[in-house]
Amino acid sequence: MAALGEHITAMVRSHAAGDDAAFYSVALQVAAREARSGHHTIAENIKKSVDSSRQVTPRSNITKLAQPRGDLAELVETTHPAVTLREFVAPPSLTGQIKHIIAEQRQRQRLLEHGFAPAHRLLLEGPPGTGKTMTASVLASELALPMFTVRLDSLLSKYMGETAAKLRIVFEAVAQRRGVYLFDEFDSLGGDRSGNDVGEARRILNSFLVFLEGVSPESIVIAATNHRSILDRALFRRFDAVLAYQLPDARQASAVIRARLGSLGTGLSLAKLGDHTNGLSHADLVKAAESAAKGALMRGQSAVRREDLITALTARQQANIG
Structure with missing residues (x-):
């Protein structure tokens, strides 16, 4: 029932904001949930309702809050994932960690009332293609949240000299808009560097860590890297949890x-x-x-x-x- 409650909450928020895309995405997640539970008639009725509603001309005077605008639109890619934990293939230890993070987020208000913050700053490390991005998608889907992806390598190269200011824009959105924020290619900031960009990269990394320390527990911030070996070990203590990924057996x-x-x-x-x-x-x-x-x-x-x-x-x- 907790998962359904999260979906209903997300639907109410997206409806109030006039974000039709998010509303329909969550509705389809509910349909998928009902189908897996064997409630095929209910699932089909929901899908038909979504399809018919999409034929109606959208309201042009509503601001779609889940679709970034201005500078933020150039920095993040927004998606509304519909992949569940059941579809994620991983060792039991890893799925157990993900389940625990989901559980803490679902009961975040109870934890916060007693002075504890739910795990919301995550570092995912492992070879390419082993499920790091899919994990972010699973968290977004299970918690009925939008997912915002920031590719740090391209951000660093495109906005050299103003990257820290751009990061501030993203973290301001983290504070204002509940969601899952994936910072991909984190090693582009945290790795060992040589050359003229080392000072700039270090300043950007320090800015990132300052922003990370103050991030709201209402959102989940994820840093993903393919190269744990080149990361500064001191970085690991800045995260609430470190999830390790390996090639499948x-x-x-x-x-x-x-x-x-x-x-x-x-x-x-x-x-x-x-x-x-x-x-x-x-x-x-x-x-x-x-x-x-x-x-x-x-x-x-x-x-x-x-x-x-x-x-x-x-x-x-x-x-x-x-």
Whole structure:
């Protein structure tokens, strides 16, 4: 019931703000929740209502608060994810951490009333394609919040000399607008540097950490990095939790492939694929499954063959080596 309460709260907020896109996104999340619970009629009615409502001319005099404007619009990308924790394949220890963060956020008012802040400053570290961005999407979806993505590497290169001022704009939004804020490529600030930009990067990092210290627990701020080894160890204590990501093992790889293939994987044996999935990230596995599925569909078949999947997985391995 807690999750449903979060969705209803988000719908009320988006309705009051006139943010139709956010309202419909949350409504579809509720429909998906009902479908998973076996309430297919309710789910279908919600979807039909959303589809019919979208045909109505939108109200032009309403400000869509979830869509950034002005300088902020140039700094962040806004999405309304609809991916749930059930769809996330990861070791139990990692999913346990994510569940705990969600639980603290859902009971943040109770925690705050007793002088405790919910975990809201997170550092995600691990190889590319292992689920860091998906984790941010899961948190946004489970808590019925918009997600704002800031790519620090491009921010640093595009606004060199004024990056700290741009960061201030983003953190002002964090204080004003509840959401999940993902700062991607965090190592572009926190890594070891050489050259003329080292002083600028250090100043920007210090500004980021000052802003992070004062961030509101109403929002979740996430820093994601592919390179933990180059981060200053002192940075880690600035976060409420550090989540570590790894390449999937054979069992997790099979689960990722099975989930992506859906009905096209019916009857497909995924046993003893370890040699073909070794070294591949979650993103690589999804791409390989999609390649095999599209090949089957274009042949007019309704199921993926094992040899097609192996070919796709091998191609991804070779691409990574190249």
